[in-house]
Amino acid sequence: MAHLKRLAKDIQTMVSDELLSLDIHYWYNEMDMRTGQGLIFGPEDTPYAFCPLVFSVKLPNDYPFASPEVLIMSSDSSTRFHPNLYVGGKVCLSILGTYTGPKWVSTMNIGTVFKSIFSLLNDNPIVNEPGWENHTLANPMARHYAEWVEFNLLKYTVHQYRDYCHKVPTIWSNFKDIFDGPSWKEKWVKIGDKIKRLAERGDKNYVGIPYGMSGTTKWVYLSLEYDAVSLLAVSK
Template sequence: MLKNQSQFYVKNCWYKGVSKNIDMIKRLPKEIGIAQELRNVGIYYFPEESNMNKGKAILFGPMDTPYEYIPLEFSFEFPTDYPYVPPKVNYLTNDGYTRFHPNFYVEGKVCLSILGTYSGPKWASSLNLSSVLLSLYSLLTRNPLQHEPIYEKANEMLPKCLQYSEFVEHNLVQLFFRLYNTYKKVDDEEFQTILESNKQLLMSKVIKKAQEQETLYTVLPYAMSGSTRWKLLAKNFL
């Protein structure tokens, strides 16, 4: 697979003018191959067949977080002067309203220092595709509001932190079932096996949480408001 990718990429770079950056030509196919090793933690990267400068990543949220079992999708675009500048990354798993993470904006912006979109350690040519993927994955924590500077020392049981996590979890599960048929179009057998397994786990979660009372949230950040309606979610999707 990697050999074919490399041959295709070099051909397109030199004969179709995608890039004449020899470092990019040498590195990117290798980085894409190495990124496949991250599948064992639930990180999948798929380059575009017609242009390896672009691709998408799907990260399955880690256990014991509001993101568990949920596939979160990001688009990647590698500039022609990569690896001397970072790739451009956008967050795609959105419902048009919920701020699912302090670092992921509704309009798709991803705040990450190595991408040049946030304060902190900057991009270096020694970093690579896997560095970005693992950095994104590390943001998916049990108390995501801690990634907002004013809440970085806040306990997860603080009402605003707790309500934010619960609201994010509910809306992500709801979004998952809405987008499920879209995820089914991903042409990758291993991905589909994990997707189906996670669907069953999410169905069990919904059934369990449907026993809880509807909760109205009054202290949500980012000017959000709303409630969790697990019973209605179960009725609509199960």
């Protein structure tokens, strides 16, 4: 019974003013309170700006004495959006037991995990990779990684919203109150402004990006896709 009370309390922390001010949201499964999803919107002035990242959460039976299992669900199956967020879903955090460093303690909660993830979403994400801590965006590899992540996350977001507007079940489906609300519409406009601005640079071919990634950004085509999804969103 004490564990259930603690569980209910921690779920309530996920809708606290502090987390909402960071644009962190949570959905829990009413059939099983130990499972849920977290939603983080990327902070401004980063490659993640305005884009939603969705995570699955599973709390073990001995929570809060053991850490949650948290996996990233937002994936295009090829782009490593962050050094700590693997394509296969792994979230690399010491408090989750997936990296060396400070371990989980029972005074922590689900919100602790999501605030930690949010703090990693900076303008130069490669510095979160061991050995890259001193590489500024003046370094071509660091800059190219940030640019590649930005393009592919924006493309992924446009495609996810297209599916959502078509009422295809997506990882966004449990957050209808957000994606049907005014705050998302404002973010969507900002995403469009960002895509249009970056499209002015033209397409660029990338080779030798960290984690073995390479390819070409197609900003103009993405801009056209954005316009098409915007029309779809108005008509849905």
